[in-house]
Amino acid sequence: MATTAQPTPRDLHAGLQKIRRRRWFLWLLIIAYLPAMMVALRTPQSGQTVVVVFCIWLILLIIAVALLALVRCPQCGECFHMNGFLFRPVRKCFHCGLHLRADKKKNR
Numbered sequence: 061m062a063t064t065a066q067p068t069p070r071d072l073h074a075g076l077q078k079i080r081r082r083r084w085f086l087w088l089l090i091i092a093y094l095p096a097m098m099v100a101l102r103t104p105q106s107g108q109t110v111v112v113v114f115c116i117w118l119i120l121l122i123i124a125v126a127l128l129a130l131v132r133c134p135q136c137g138e139c140f141h142m143n144g145f146l147f148r149p150v151r152k153c154f155h156c157g158l159h160l161r162a163d164k165k166k167n168r
């Protein structure tokens with residue numbers, strides 16, 4: 061197996077920033093579900109609107125989960141949130157244990 065070189069602090073920060081942004085996108089999408097449905101229910105043709113809003117939300121959710129599942133750890137290069145077929149959006153890399161805020165802890 062090839063050994064991976066240690067990432068520079070800049071690469072580490074950029075990689076972790078990318079992971080944090082994708083996590084925020086997923087959580088905001090989950091939070092936005094209820095308000096979006098409430099707005100859809102208040103429209104004149106609420107039945108159709110709810111179906112359309114739900115389909116759009118579901119497609120965005122699939123994209124957000126796929127982006128989060130496939131994001132690479134800046135330290136080890138493995139998928140940050142995946143272990144085999146298991147997806148868990150935890151705050152540490154499954155493979156090397158790198159914390160999501162490791163770049164911010166080093167600066168203090």
Ligand SMILES: [Zn+2]
Nearest residue numbers: 133136153156
């Ligand atoms: Zn890792």
